[in-house]
Amino acid sequence: MGQAPVVYGQSSRPPRGDYSRAHEDYTCAQDFAAYTAQDHDTYHRLYERQSALLPGLASQAFIDVLPRLGAKERIPRFDDINEALWKATQWEIVAVPGLIPERAFFSLLANRKFPVTDWIRKPEEFEYIVEPDVFHDLFGHVPLLFNPVIADYIQRYGQGGLKAEELGHGEMLSRLYWYTIEFGLIREPQGVRAYGAGILSSSGELQYSVQSPEPRRLPLDLMRTMRTRYKIDTYQQTYFVIDSFEQLFALTEPDFTQIYEELSTLPEYGANSELLVSAD
Numbered sequence: 001m002g003q004a005p006v007v008y009g010q011s012s013r014p015p016r017g018d019y020s021r022a023h024e025d026y027t028c029a030q031d032f033a034a035y036t037a038q039d040h041d042t043y044h045r046l047y048e049r050q051s052a053l054l055p056g057l058a059s060q061a062f063i064d065v066l067p068r069l070g071a072k073e074r075i076p077r078f079d080d081i082n083e084a085l086w087k088a089t090q091w092e093i094v095a096v097p098g099l100i101p102e103r104a105f106f107s108l109l110a111n112r113k114f115p116v117t118d119w120i121r122k123p124e125e126f127e128y129i130v131e132p133d134v135f136h137d138l139f140g141h142v143p144l145l146f147n148p149v150i151a152d153y154i155q156r157y158g159q160g161g162l163k164a165e166e167l168g169h170g171e172m173l174s175r176l177y178w179y180t181i182e183f184g185l186i187r188e189p190q191g192v193r194a195y196g197a198g199i200l201s202s203s204g205e206l207q208y209s210v211q212s213p214e215p216r217r218l219p220l221d222l223m224r225t226m227r228t229r230y231k232i233d234t235y236q237q238t239y240f241v242i243d244s245f246e247q248l249f250a251l252t253e254p255d256f257t258q259i260y261e262e263l264s265t266l267p268e269y270g271a272n273s274e275l276l277v278s279a280d
């Protein structure tokens with residue numbers, strides 16, 4: 001595999017991973033031997049700090065499945081996680097060198113394979129990193145793959161993504177992923193809680209998304225959400241709230257072709273929810 005792909009459209013910097021070690025489908029072997037003691041220590045410190053922040057802010061469904069990750073004092077072996085994950089929901093995590101092109105990403109999800117970046121941030125990036133590293137993917141995304149409803153939703157999302165790519169509407173569908181799997185909020189009996197990986201793996205945004213009066217929190221609505229742009233390097237200014245994971249899965253039922261047709265005739269919303277009347 002040669003040149004690193006340009007993904008996420010918005011970030012201009014080339015991704016960090018070493019793509020020369022990836023196969024055609026962008027997967028590679030987890031380079032476990034490459035981790036230094038400092039890498040394992042970074043993971044352990046991130047895990048301890050983040051898991052202490054969860055009570056009262058993270059979805060109870062997430063807190064219940066987090067221990068399924070196994071090791072927390074070092075970076076876990078993906079094979080160890082896969083032994084439990086396959087038994088639970090017939091998913092497996094596959095190592096990738098970093099962000100991969102939309103099509104390859106959708107294709108893996110459609111086959112119940114979740115791409116997990118296998119490098120970890122440097123200690124000086126402890127507080128924040130733009131690109132997903134192994135901590136964001138393992139701590140943020142993998143636990144909810146043990147939840148059968150979310151597991152099925154993500155596979156449906158991957159299947160829908162391949163179709164959206166063919167229809168030229170990948171960007172619209174990526175907003176659904178962004179405002180649910182990455183930055184979604186859910187209403188639980190004790191109140192609004194975070195279930196999105198981008199929130200759950202961030203120390204600052206976890207508190208902000210659930211408790212700050214600043215951002216808008218709107219009910220998740222397919223049309224509104226897919227018309228709402230997002231920024232990848234700031235806290236979200238708009239969050240979308242669901243009442244249950246079953247509600248998410250039900251969203252994937254309709255045929256999206258007509259939805260994309262209708263959406264392309266409507267103005268979009270900025271990340272801060274202002275209506276963009278000029279179709280730029």
Ligand code: HBI
Nearest residue numbers: 007098099100102105115174177
């Ligand atoms: N690649 N490895 C990786 N992880 C992601 O979460 C990811 C990606 N490529 C594209 C992407 N996400 C988003 O554009 C999705 O909305 C498709």
Ligand code: FE
Nearest residue numbers: 132182197198
């Ligand atoms: Fe992510």
